[in-house]
Amino acid sequence: MSVTLPLDSLDGYRRFSRFNSPYPAHDDGRAVDLYPEAGRGISPVSGVVRETRTVGCPDRPYAASEDHLIVVDLDDEWCRRAGAEPGTVARVLHVIPEVSPGDRVAVGDDLGPTTRSGFFGQWVDDHVHLGFRAPDASALRASGSLPVAVDVAVEPVPWDGCGTVIERGPTHVLLDAPTHPDPGGTFAALASDEGVPLDGGLAHYAGGGVFGGDSAGRLDERTTATLFGTRVGAADGRGLAWDPVDVLANGERVVGLSLFAARDAGYGAKVVCPDREFEIGEAVSLGVVPSDDPIRLGAG
Template identity: 85%
Template sequence: MSVTLPPDALDGFRRFSRFNSPYPAHDDGCAVDLYPEAGRGISPVAGVVRETRTVGCPDRSYAASEDHLIIVDLDDEWCRRADAEVGTVARILHVIPEVSPGDRVAVGDDLGPTTRSGFFGQWVDDHVHLGFRAPGASALRASGSLPVDVDVAVEPISWDGSGVVVERGPTHALLDAPRHLDPGGTFAALASDEGIPLDGGLAHYAGGGAFGGDGDDGRDGAQTATLWGTRVGVANGRGLAWDPVDVLANGERVVGLSLFAARDAGYGAKVVCPDREFAIGESVSLDVVPSDDPTRLGVG
């Protein structure tokens, strides 16, 4: 049993990812992170708020000391549109709730401001974390979410790995490439050499993903994925376990490359590099090479 987000559930969101996280739900494709246009948590679902709860989160110097959970009992009609069993429940994190139990929410309603949570890395933009539980399952436990599919096409973007730094954060550098071919229209993602749109943290999170890898594009079964001539893993359906590889920037190892599907004009490669300083305007060339000791970030 799984839940398939209908296209309008992504209205108001510029990006999404199912695998760009070290947490088990994302490893299994049982959650999706949705990145809004502004700093507000937009509802991707329709139903009635059952409960809101404040929860503790890992202590990070850049993040709030607490996070928030919004539990929504989904409308029967929304469940039918999402191919979900009637009675399925949604769990939403990383939003400070401005809704209360008993409130009805529709797709696109404002739930409250997003919050910078210790559950995600400093290089990660604010987002809405969405997961689902089967009828009768606990909505409060951290585990037990259903697989999530997204009913939108993700176009592959080929790229040679070179670009210029246009933004520098404390732990990342954003490049001006690859460029989105149709900003504001379809979703797109960096593709492997074989044309597989890639998702996840390459390769700082052990589990990655392949957009459109659920059989809807004729790509059933396992398929080797290479990037810039180096094998990075094997895509089997939507999952992709990274091979032991390192990402290099101008010949030196960095933590990794943050991958997601986007439809905004500001799309570009996000290089995770807390120990490297790149200047705005600096040219950067990325490569992927086999590694005996690949970077793997956990949840600690």
């Protein structure tokens, strides 16, 4: 059993990813992260709020010391549209709830402001984590989510790996390339050499994925992905297991490359590089090479 997120569930969100996280909930594509336009958690589902809960999270100097969970009993009609069993439950994280148990929410309703949670890295933008549980499963346990697919076409964007730094953060830089083919319209993502849009943290998380697959998001077992001439991964269920590779920026190793689907004009390659300094306007050329000791970041 799986859940397929309808296109209108992405209204109010500029980006999404199923694999760009080290946490088990994203293993095998069992959750989706939705990146909002303006720091608000817009409901991607319809139903009745069952409960809200405040939870502790990893201690990070740049993040809040607590996070929040919103549990929604989904409407039968929303479940039908998503191919989910009636009684399926949604779990929303990283939103400070401005809704209460018993409140009815529809797709597009404002649930509250997003919070900068210690559950994600400093280079990760604020987002809404969405997962689903079967009717008879616990909605409070950290594990047990259903596989999630997203009913939207993502346009593959080819790129030669070259760009210019246009933004610097404490642990990342943003390049001006690749450029979005239709800003504000379709979703797009960096393409593999085979022309398949890629998703995930390459290769600082153990696995990633592609946008596509069958109706449940599962990949053909023969699927492989190559980037900049080097094989980077092979099919592993609904995702890709990354090969042992390093991402290079101007010939030196960086932590990795953050991959996602986007429809905003600010789309460009996000290079995770906490130990490297790049200047605004600096030209950067990315490459991928096999590695005997690849960087792998955990959830701790």
